[in-house]
Amino acid sequence: MASFSLPPINDNPGGGWGPSSSNLPDQFKFKDIPYAPYSKSDKLGRFADWNDSSTDGRQTQQGGPGNQMQNTRGGGPGGRRRDGGQAFGSGTASAFAYFHVEDEASFSLVDNKGAPPRRGGFTRGGRGGARGGTSYNNNRGMQRGGRGGFAGRGGNNQRGGRRGWRDWDKNNRTRESSVVISPQWSMLEEIEFHRLAKLRLEVDDPVDLDSYGRLFAYDKSYDRITTKTERPLQPVDRIRYNTTTSDDPVIQELAAKNTATVYATDVILSVLMCAPRSVYPWDIVIVREGNNLFFDKRDGGPFDTVTVNENAADPPQDPTPPNPNNPTDKGTTPETPSINAATSLSLEATYINQNFGFQSVLENSAPAADLAHPNPFYGPDESEPLASCGYRYRVFDLGVTEDEDVRICVRTEVDAYTPGPGGVEAANQGSGLVTIRALNEFDARAQGAGGAPDWRAKLDAQRGAVVATEMKNNSCKLAKWTVQSVLAGADAMKIGYISRANARDNTRHVILTTASVRPTDFAAQLNVSLANGWGIVRSVTDLCMKMPEGKYVLVKDPNKPVIRLYSVPMAAFTGEEDDGEGFEEEGGE
Known part of the structure; x- marks a missing residue:
């Protein structure tokens, strides 16, 4: 026959609701963990945002002082909050917050594997990608997307983030100076x-x-x-x-x-x-x-x-x-x-x-x-x-x-x-x-x-x-x-x-x-x-x-x-120099 036994109840006669820490068993005594306020609308972290279910990249959240309404721009999973008041529970008191470090400058990727065929030779970058994120073009290289990256919002300054083949290489093309700069100058x-x-x-x-x-x-x-x-x-x-x-x-x-x-x-x-x-x-x-x-x-x-x-x-x-x-x-x-x-x-x-x-x-x-x-x-x-x-x-x-x-x-x-x-x-x-x-x-x-x-x-x-x-x-x-x-x-x-x-x-x-x-x-x-x-x-x-x-x-x-x-020197560009200083003509000029 089924039975049900009540769990032990630890009373707190000193007042207040809930048991006192002195009455808790040893396995439940976490004295060193600080209290962190939270709300249901809090994000788990910038690197893992599973709560964003918006379809158009925008959503309105309630939070901040005075419960003001705040717009966020997500662009699907991985979206981030725009500048504005912080949501409740995401203040500096949180000991569990993930702080993103801008470390992409030292990151590089070399991938020699063949890329699968893509439609029209383009890749999508959402609305420019997340901040500091990257988007790939035929696995030939990497470019920054999103605000603060090399490409404009959406890549190529177009909404939708469509980039052409080898567009990543355009920013790497360099020209030679019209005149050779001598170290003596x-x-x-x-x-x-x-x-x-x-x-x-x-x-x-x-x-x-x-x-x-x-x-x-x-x-x-x-x-x-x-x-x-x-x-x-x-x-x-x-x-x-x-x-x-x-x-x-x-x-x-x-x-x-x-x-x-x-x-x-x-x-x-x-x-x-x-x-x-x-x-x-x-x-x-x-x-x-x-x-x-x-x-x-x-x-x-x-x-x-x-x-x-x-x-x-x-x-x-x-x-x-x-x-x-x-x-x-x-x-x-x-x-x-x-x-x-x-x-x-x-x-x-x-x-x-x-x-x-x-x-x-x-x-x-x-x-x-x-x-x-x-x-x-x-x-x-x-x-x-x-x-x-x-x-x-x-x-x-x-x-x-x-x-x-x-x-x-x-x-x-x-x-x-x-x-x-x-x-x-x-x-x-x-x-x-x-x-x-x-x-x-x-x-x-x-x-x-x-x-x-x-x-x-x-x-x-x-x-x-x-x-x-x-x-x-x-x-x-x-x-x-x-x-x-x-x-x-x-x-x-x-x-x-x-x-x-x-x-x-x-x-x-x-x-x-x-x-x-x-x-x-x-x-x-x-x-x-x-x-x-x-x-x-x-x-x-x-x-x-x-x-x-x-x-x-x-x-x-x-x-x-x-x-x-x-x-x-006064002899520069006159053909009287012995050190070979001269000019190097740039194509197209």
């Missing part, structure tokens, strides 16, 4: 881009000193070209000079007269004024002689070529060179360079810009505008014909106060003048001037295309979509062109849209259309601030004027938004 200053972006200086209209060269009329028929009436780009044999500042005979004469404090060209100055937009490396050689500063470029340096999709999310890349410290590493350099590599695209874009400017002017059917003086770089021994080019030497006052004498003399360039009645006379007086540039399309399916639409299908009907994509992928290049046009006082800037005749052939091109914009209006469209650019120039000028006489080089870090000022 001393770094004087380091300036981050976010500091440059805060500078402002309003500058008045410039004073024109003199003009040189000959200008041809712009051919307006190029404004009427459409994708249905495309015109082939033809190579034209012309000479155009891009002499650095110190070698300019006109600037040498002006410097001898103490015309200004700083001397530069519009190409060099535009790079400095648009520095916060730049991604590729560059360098400017600065020479101080007395109270004068000369901003120079190196021969064969980054200023002689045009970049392509520099600001794209995944810009064109050059093949990886072999590692000299690892004899087994042969790199990824193919025997034949790809036509869509960064260096190849840069040379192609430079070729397109030069020939489009030579081709789109009228050399015979319209009179040429001869400026005040002939081309200062064209010698009597030259036999090849000159390109249409005019040089305007202008002085800008960078003084903050009336008593401050800080002026910069800039050699600016224009490419043509607007034809019509009075066009030649107007060009001689500095009006109706035109600058000519060209954007190029290579292969929409190639790496580095930046999601550009098909120009032949979109230019006529949806030009805005093409322009918006180019403004995103080539923000720095377009900003520099616009600043150069504003510095030169050009009334219009002609931008040609030029594509390959065949995506696999980089030697034949066609002109699809030409757009005409006003430089000042286009600067507002691109959000280019001339005041910010002048503030950068003035800050660099003040920094260099504090230094003693000598030679310096301003270098943009190849992989960080930082510029650095180095002091270099």
Whole structure:
């Protein structure tokens, strides 16, 4: 027959509910365990959250002082609480709480096992993964997800955390500096881009000193070209000079007269004024002689070529060179360079810009505008014909106060003048001037295309979509062109849209259309601030004027938004060095 016996009851005659510790058996005496308050809504721990049954990654919990409602974001099991009041029982009094230590920095994983096939070659990362968590892509590596990781929320800045194949490798790609930093150089200053972006200086209209060269009329028929009436780009044999500042005979004469404090060209100055937009490396050689500063470029340096999709999310890349410290590493350099590599695209874009400017002017059917003086770089021994080019030497006052004498003399360039009645006379007086540039399309399916639409299908009907994509992928290049046009006082800037005749052939091109914009209006469209650019120039000028006489080089870090000022020997970049100091040209720049 079933029976039931009562358990022993330990009475507490001293008062209160429950037995006293003196009446408890020895096996139940846990005197050293502190009391920890708890509630049913408490989490067991960050590493094991079995209570989260939310389906949309959000849930509302009651807790904290005053039983305030608090939102949490879970994203399935493993979710964590957002910033806010702590839930009841999770305070500092808990002796059982698990405290997470950020130790992933020293953690690495190498997995050579083959990955199972995944749908579309993507992996899901939830809403970016837990804090400090990792998500894998085809077992080839590891990347951080979630807030504080390398990827944005959801990975690739998209809700849902979808990442593409080999996207983990994009953050590991490094560029080489545009100039080899010698150990003998001393770094004087380091300036981050976010500091440059805060500078402002309003500058008045410039004073024109003199003009040189000959200008041809712009051919307006190029404004009427459409994708249905495309015109082939033809190579034209012309000479155009891009002499650095110190070698300019006109600037040498002006410097001898103490015309200004700083001397530069519009190409060099535009790079400095648009520095916060730049991604590729560059360098400017600065020479101080007395109270004068000369901003120079190196021969064969980054200023002689045009970049392509520099600001794209995944810009064109050059093949990886072999590692000299690892004899087994042969790199990824193919025997034949790809036509869509960064260096190849840069040379192609430079070729397109030069020939489009030579081709789109009228050399015979319209009179040429001869400026005040002939081309200062064209010698009597030259036999090849000159390109249409005019040089305007202008002085800008960078003084903050009336008593401050800080002026910069800039050699600016224009490419043509607007034809019509009075066009030649107007060009001689500095009006109706035109600058000519060209954007190029290579292969929409190639790496580095930046999601550009098909120009032949979109230019006529949806030009805005093409322009918006180019403004995103080539923000720095377009900003520099616009600043150069504003510095030169050009009334219009002609931008040609030029594509390959065949995506696999980089030697034949066609002109699809030409757009005409006003430089000042286009600067507002691109959000280019001339005041910010002048503030950068003035800050660099003040920094260099504090230094003693000598030679310096301003270098943009190849992989960080930082510029650095180095002091270099006077023989640097002149070919007179014995230690091999020189430059290493970066592809795509």
